[in-house]
Amino acid sequence: MSRKQIDAPLQPQEAFGKAVRLRRHELELSQEELGARCDLDRTYISGIERGERNPTIQTIWVFADGLEIASHALLERTEKRIEQAKEEKGDP
Template sequence: MARRADILERFGQRVRALRKEQGFSQETFAAACELDRTYVGGIERGERNVALRNIEAIAQTLGISLAELMTGL
C-alpha cells in the first residue's frame, strides 16, 4: 500500500488548492490572513506545523468553516 502523505503536506496542498481556486496570489492571501508570505509558503509546502489561530485565520479568509477546510485530510 502506498504511504499516505503527511498531515502537514495534505493540509498545505488543501490550502494551496483553495487559495488558487479563489484567485488569491500567495502574497495577497497571506496579507488577508495577516500572516507572512514566507510562512504561508511553508504551510503550502508542508513545512509548518500551523497554530490553531492561524488555521482559523486561513478558513476565515477563504470564507469557509474549519470543518470545510479540513475536509479530505
C-alpha cells in the same frame, strides 16, 4: 522521524498545505493576497503550502477565514487528501 512517518503516503501538514493551495487557487489569490487577508507573511504561507510548517489550531482558523471557508470544511479537504493518498498507495 519514525518509520511510520517515512512510509506514510501523506503527512497531515502536507495535506493541509495542499488544501490551502487548492482553495487559494480557487479564489485566484496570490500568496501575498492571502497573506494580507490573514495578516501572515508570504513565506509562512509558502511553508504551510509545502508542508514544511505545522499549523496551530489558531492558524487553521485564520486560514479558513482568509480563504472564505469554514474551518471544518478546510479540515475535511485535508482529510480527503490523506485518504486519497492512502488509496493510491494501496493502504487500507
